[in-house]
Amino acid sequence: xxxHLLQIEGMYPPAIAEMLDLAESYVLLNRSGKTQRDLLRGRxxxxxxxxxSTRTRTSFELAGKRLGAxxxxxxxxxxxxxxxxxxLDTAATLNAMHCDLLVIRHGESGxxxxxxxxxxxxxxxxxxxxxxxxxxxxxxxxTIRRRKGRLEGLTIAICGDVLHSRVxxxxxxxxTTLGSRVRVVGPPTLIPTEAARLGVEVFHDMREGLQGADxxxxxxxxxxxxxxxxxxxxxxxxxxYGLDAEKLAYAKPDALVMHPGPMNRGVExxxxxxxxxxxxxxxxxxxxxxxxxxxxxxxxxxxxxxNV
Ligand code: NCD
Numbered sequence: 001x002x003x004h005l006l007q008i009e010g011m012y013p014p015a016i017a018e019m020l021d022l023a024e025s026y027v028l029l030n031r032s033g034k035t036q037r038d039l040l041r042g043r044x045x046x047x048x049x050x051x052x053s054t055r056t057r058t059s060f061e062l063a064g065k066r067l068g069a070x071x072x073x074x075x076x077x078x079x080x081x082x083x084x085x086x087x088l089d090t091a092a093t094l095n096a097m098h099c100d101l102l103v104i105r106h107g108e109s110g111x112x113x114x115x116x117x118x119x120x121x122x123x124x125x126x127x128x129x130x131x132x133x134x135x136x137x138x139x140x141x142x143t144i145r146r147r148k149g150r151l152e153g154l155t156i157a158i159c160g161d162v163l164h165s166r167v168x169x170x171x172x173x174x175x176t177t178l179g180s181r182v183r184v185v186g187p188p189t190l191i192p193t194e195a196a197r198l199g200v201e202v203f204h205d206m207r208e209g210l211q212g213a214d215x216x217x218x219x220x221x222x223x224x225x226x227x228x229x230x231x232x233x234x235x236x237x238x239x240x241y242g243l244d245a246e247k248l249a250y251a252k253p254d255a256l257v258m259h260p261g262p263m264n265r266g267v268e269x270x271x272x273x274x275x276x277x278x279x280x281x282x283x284x285x286x287x288x289x290x291x292x293x294x295x296x297x298x299x300x301x302x303x304x305x306x307n308v
Contacts, residue, residue: 001015001303003304004122004123004300005122005125005135006112006113006116006132007125007131007132007134008134008177011173013178016174018299019299020138020141020292022295023138023142023288023295026295027291030287030291030294037066038068039067039298040064040067040298042070043069043070044069044101045100045297046073046094046097046099046102047071047074047103048074048094048104049075049105050104050106051105051107053105053126053127055261056105056135056136057105057126059286059290060124060135062293063291063293063294063296064101066290067297087111092118099119100121102119102121104124104128107128108129109131109166110131111128112128113128122300122301124300128166130164130166130225131169133166133169133170135293137175138295139285139288139292139293140171140258140288141174141175141178142291142292143281143288144215146284151175151180152180153181155181155183156175156181156217157185157209157213157215157216158200159186159217159241160185160186160218160220160221160268161220161222161268162184162191162195163192164225164226165219165220165222167260168184168219172199172200176198176200182199182200182201183203184202184203184209185205185209185241187231187240188204190230206241207250210248210251210255212251212252213250213252213255214256215255215256216248218243220261220263220264234264234267237267238267238268242267242268243273244272245272248279256280256281257269257273257281258280258282259282260285261286
């Protein structure tokens with residue numbers, strides 16, 4: 001068992017289930033208002049964010065505090081210095097500080113893995129470039145499992161900017177590993193060429209892709225990662241690929257809607273769908289995020305001996 005959580009790819013079902021099951025118990029604990037502040041007492045968690053984040057960073061912070069860890073937030077402004085060099089300097093600093101758990105978000109795919117080789121702490125990838133965002137996939141899986149009772153056999157449509165989405169990549173690995181039928185839906189310019197190799201079905205038409213789906217997972221159009229014009233205009237994108245009530249009607253009558261946030265309302269999703277109290281799981285995803293991160297911190301801290 002690894003003391004790091006760098007990616008979902010390669011994880012076995014029992015390891016994923018262990019995290020989901022423990023997270024489930026943390027949902028109940030959080031709802032009951034009880035705390036477990038002894039669990040990580042004396043342990044230090046550093047949040048190292050090289051990219052912006054609202055929910056992921058605060059969610060890790062809250063999770064760490066609920067388990068009694070000392071939590072430090074380091075926001076590192078992006079600079080033009082050579083990324084590799086900066087990271088290795090940072091690793092030396094973190095080792096000197098005897099940090100136990102290191103949560104890192106970075107614009108470069110593979111940065112957390114590089115850091116993991118250089119630090120004594122357990123490293124948790126909170127999103128690296130377009131590679132993976134493992135805790136997001138775990139919280140999405142927990143959200144689905146709690147609502148649908150299972151993941152196996154469900155048809156899950158992941159829609160929109162799949163190309164730039166680390167959320168999509170982690171979800172594809174996790175959901176296919178646990179037996180869901182995964183589809184990706186989007187314009188050809190936003191679907192990665194390796195999609196078919198990942199064991200998913202590819203659709204370029206929303207109505208066809210949503211047909212019979214149990215879960216419709218929308219993704220943010222990641223303009224900041226687009227180096228060339230991959231979509232005509234936000235208005236045009238919404239017309240063809242934005243989720244509104246009319247397109248959602250093609251999915252199963254009890255299909256549920258998800259989005260990792262932050263949302264571009266009126267671009268990939270209509271407000272009426274995002275805020276629909278019956279169909280939308282978006283708020284629940286945020287709640288599950290705290291429980292999943294508590295479970296991950298708890299499990300990794302147990303795997304990594306305390307620093308002395
Ligand atoms: C995602 C991310 O940063 O990868 N956000 C998140 O963590 N909830 C998705 C996104 O930025 O669109």
